[in-house]
Amino acid sequence: MKNILVKNCVVVIMFLVLTESCTKDLDLSPTNDVTEETVYATAAGYKEVLGKVYGSFALTGNIGPANPVNQGGDIQGIDEGFSDFYRLFWKAQELSTDEAVISWGDVGIQDFHNMNWTSNNSFLTGLYYRCLYQITLCNEFIRQCGDDKLGSRGISGADADNIHQYAREARFLRAFQYWVLMDLYGNPPFVTEASAIGAAPPPQATRGEIFNYVESELVAIEPDMPAPRANEYGRADRAAVWALLARTYLNAEVYTGTAKFGEAITYASKVIESGYSLISNYTWLMRADNNLNTDEFIFTINYDGLHTQGYGGTTFLTHACVGGSMPASTFGVGGGWSGTRATKNLPNLFPDITGTADKRSQFYTSGQNLEINNLTAFTDGVAVTKYRNVRRDSIVVNGVKVPAPGSSQDFSDVDMPLFRLAEMYLIYAEAVKRGGAGGDEATALGYINLLRTRAYTNASGNINAGQFTLDFILDERGRELYWEGFRRTDLIRYNKFVEGTYLWPWKGGVSSGTGVADFRKLYPIPSRDVNANTNLDQNTGY
């Protein structure tokens, strides 16, 4: 009997012991993911996160080129393939204008050219979240670079100095993304390093407030940024800060109602005077080896066919423009995506479509119709050959000399300049024409003719002071900077974006073109965020 009693007691005690001892077992942590303390334990770790802060421009997630199975993209709710920054930015800036149309049927993509986008447009939503994602990354990184954190991690000396520099670059990237939000969406939510993760919904800032913030941030970091061209390739320097200031000031009147053309001249000049020069051949700008263009490029997004893979950025630019009878291998891609073309307004800016005179006129016309009867037919509209995933040099294949291909047929090596010298010349010229202080017409005309001399390979295309008008500059921007993500901003500044005074095929969804409501100068705040964040008011008209 005693035995049985003991046996029963053991059972009960075992029960109680089990009950108490195991609750700690519920603390489990992942095998391979790491905590912030591990990541930021060393200066090398900081640089790897800085890589992500920059890499968020080029990449869509942690698994290149995309990870559709686990939905591991940075941005959720949009196909990862087109959730990168530049592809979305490009669509918003180019498809809505005379420079580009696209043949695809993805829901909402035709709304850009038809100018009837809504607050549910998934491309506009994706771009908005991408911009704010990079801002959130910057905020967190800047927090981690604080002296308090460095001190507690025992990082000091040169390492700490480097990390402080990383933080300034993160502030530059954040300012750039706020510029994008200000330009496209006007009144975004406002978060800084003072906004904690998981905190209450952030307040909305007006376009004017964002302008002041961008300006103040850039001015604040400028003195301590590395000198122009002194930083590593791919990282921002002082010239990048000046270039963004120049661009922001050029459009200040649109953003705030107050013109700042003098300031635009000041900062464009600083860049121009810091040792940059145009590369010799315009057609080398957007090539697989354009990392060689450091004389002209001020700040780039870096892509690589083997190491930095995605379906956006220049992979999109080099693939989507190939279709019809275009031989894919000539463009350094495995196959074209038959998407993007130009309306006739773009080739009409040039003296001839073949590029005989102005070498910037890079079009493919065989089998392509100049007129667009059908937006979704690739052969309607001329194809643009500006972007090619091939190198400057040639190789011999089967006895024939062909351009050397990039490192991959599927993913582009072409880096995307966010700022290059030519834009600074054009900013200077336009700001002078618009009455900005501190510049002069002769210098401005000289800058324009530098661009035209390169384009014509000689002085035959140069213009004189009489031809040098404000409208000429817009056209020249079209010729020099087409398909580089400027057109919408430019047309708005020239009051030609929504107005009926300047038309292009299918503007506003009408084949001959029509004006649309004024409110479309701003894109809507995506309805998803208006819902999630009660502080946000939708832009007028949407």
Add this chain to the structure above:
Amino acid sequence: MSFKTLRKEFVLCTVLLLSLVTYSQDKVITGKVMDSKDGSGLPGVNVTAKGTTTGTQTGPGGTYQISVSPSVTVLVFSSVGYTTYEVKISGKTSVDISMAQSTGSLTEVVVIGYGTRRKKDLTGAVTSITAKDFNKGTITTPEQLIAGKVAGVQVTSNGGAPGSGSTIRIRGGASLNASNSPLIVIDGVPVDNGNISGAANPLALINPNDIESFNILKDASATAIYGSRASNGVIIVTTKKGKTGKMRFNFSTQYSMSVLPKKAEILSGDQIRDIVQADYIARGSNDSTYLRLLGSDNTDWQEEIYDNASTTDNNLSMSGALKNMPYRVSLGYLSQDGILRTGNLKRTSAAINIAPRFFDDHLKIDLNLKGSISKFRFAAEGAIGSAVRFDPTKPVYSSSKRFGSFFEWQDPSSTTGLRDLAPLNPVGLLEQRTDKSDVKRSIGNIQFDYKLHFFPDLRANLNLGYDVAQGEGTIYVPDSAASAYKRSPDALHGGIDNSYLQKKSNGILEFYLNYAKEIKSISSSIDAIAGYSYQDFSTTNYNGELDPNGVLTDAQGNKWRPYTDYATDGYLITSPTFRYDKPQNRLISYFGRVNYTYKGKFLLTGTIRKDGSSRFSEENRWGWFPSGAFAWRIGEEEFMNDARVVSDLKLRIGYGVTGQQDGIGNYDYIPRYSQANGQAQYQFGDTYFTLFRPEGYNPNLKWEQTATTNIGIDYGFLDGRITGSVDFYIKKTSDLLSVVDQPAGTNFSNKILANIGDMENRGVEFTVNAQPVRNNEFTWDFGFNITYNKNEITKLTFTNDPSFPGNLVGGIAGGVGSTIQIHSVGYPKSSFYVYQQIYDKDGKPIEDLFEDRNRDGQINVDDLYRYKAPDPDVYLGSYSNFTWKKWTAGFSVRANFGNYLYNNRFSNTGTLRNILDPLNFLANGSTNYLETNFSGNGDRYLLSDYYIENASFLRMDYINIGYNAGALVGKNTNLRIGANVQNVFTVTEYKGVDPEVFGGIDNNFYPRPTIYAINVSLDF
């Protein structure tokens, strides 16, 4: 003298006394008792001589021998679950009888969580289906045994591939983003329902022939004992056990032939030629691009990829008892070919059950071990879509040896030589891919049930269980195959030579105390349990193995060789970051239940469970899940005594709260960084840096809770010949785990799984089982169940903003990133979100003309509307089984009403743009093109409500016939033969191949075959 000794002597005396009595009788009667349904011998039937105490039981084969006094004229045969028969001896020495099952017997014992209850004592909505009621046919995966049998339970097979699984939904599913699958408990081990690498379906690894019963717990009062995993119902699977008696064998074999029931309706080669010619003329006869692409063949690509397929299924079982230890051992071997050529499953399974008793039955041990080895070869299912799109004017083989001699679309200017984005040769896809796996799984447990010696009202139960699995496989595609031609980024290496390995190891420890006492003085009985459970789920996904010659180095400095991703020449195309990953989660629980019965008429049940999950932060880790239920056996009341027609009537009312956490990531609440792979690096200077990304996280994640109210009536008429039940339920899920938009700028992901939103399921279930005809020669058993379920999302966002359209879901083929469904407040989940098509006077849809629903003069996303949903409003199942002498026959039908499908094959291929592809190739299209003549230009036609079709259907799941040949091959044997047809026919207006596609989007679904089978079963 101890109590134990006393008992022993009493038993001894009784036995002696009985044998003495027996000896003095002089008439011996032998015979066999069979199940009227299939003629199998029924063991354990009580055989008594009427008017005496003389009795015996039938042995394992159903045979018996009884000695009775000459005065006895009638034998009484009775068994739980069967109608009691009285048979006149009439001077015979051999009396054989077939016993029919009594429908819905009240004394039937039902397995509930942590114990059993008699059916009449249940207070919750529980349905028990035992082997006798299982579906017949070529059933290779357990859940198909009960498809259509249970009100409120939907089993939708995921296609016709060998071993492919099913989606099980009980009462509509309680969640949006967490799992909607019920918890499945096999012999006390809650199994991992997640996928195992290399297996089509984790349940397919269990041999259906080993299963004795399914007990389906539907309402919260029944499921709450499983707490946090019970919101979607619980299915308790019990396998067959050994039975006392001498060793008996059963061998059964089935051969079946699977046949494609219906091909997708696509255009013929001649029709394509007509379309291309007409287009040429329509465009002014000057652009011959497409004319030149035409071929002269009439290839039926579906004919090329499908073939009749055979299946053999052999099972051998042995059961008996060694002294006081019943045992059962079974072996099974299944070989199943898929109708999509090259697919095959070979499964070898074994199960062992032993159940020894010790200390005068005070200690019962129950040991269950199940194991299977499955060898799959997966057919390349991409061939299904390719076969309906590949140009029928082209031949299967080309004269060129390139691409393995298969005809492919070529483009001399492309690097690979292949036309980019053109469909690939379906036969090439099938034959050039060797995708094999080898999956081992074992589930087992040992349960100690100990009735305390000094306090026999108290029982202690300890259950130790495991569920381990290993899946490994290889994928090989030669470098000549178009699908992997020169696939490396530099286009120098092709083919696939990959392997993978995954191991799962789940363990469970459960302990409970059970106290049961009848207190006669107050006409009450109490049955209570209190217990503890610890469960660990661990998976290891290997990306490579240690190898001194490996090219990668792990964090510990060891060299390793990745499993993927290689070209056939050994070139490593992409490399994984880590050698392995080991996601893990744990659950710790405390539970208790009290059943109280008063006067056998009033039943009360209360349960409570407290669950802790490693998936939540310490603040939210624990959840309480209570339930209560009341039942009133009205049939036992005196005022019902006059109502002779009514044999049973019970009212049940229950309420409970259950939880859900399956489907949440293991570590979603922890801030963490993850490392990017080698293809997602970033360049600074000349160096490519490996990146660390902060992951989105939600520290506030917590349990999803579903409150269920259930009111039910169980009824029985005419002495149990008609039984059934009616249940009304409301399931309200709150703190719905929903992937919601984060305010931009506040987290590292713009969508985070958070506890936001509410959803409701309301429904009615009705079941009737009856024996309309019952006599000595002929019985007819009939069953019918019908369910109405309505699902509605009632909240989705932090702020209830009526302008918020909802969360888009349901990706479709067509435009990249296009979706067709939406979760919206006020509508059923996954409602279709479409444009309203406008038709011409002949009822033909006018391309790109849609209703401007908001009257703003333009058609855009603001004109999308919610139209129908994929889940049926009403579904029903019915079966009939007939027995006539030694013949049996039966059939089962199932129907769904109000379920809609998006016909993605029509929308994606039924356009001219699809046939004359702008990328310079021809593709086949759906015959739907001939009805719409859609050009396919623009982006909106894909989202037309024209493609949302009513997919209501009635399907005959099976029809079978059997004959019991009896002792044909020797004494003490029994031989049965049978034949059946499965998936006999489907009545539907749906225009696609099969109306039953879970999720609502039909795009190149692996067709369910029609299966003809013959089978033989021998007991010996």
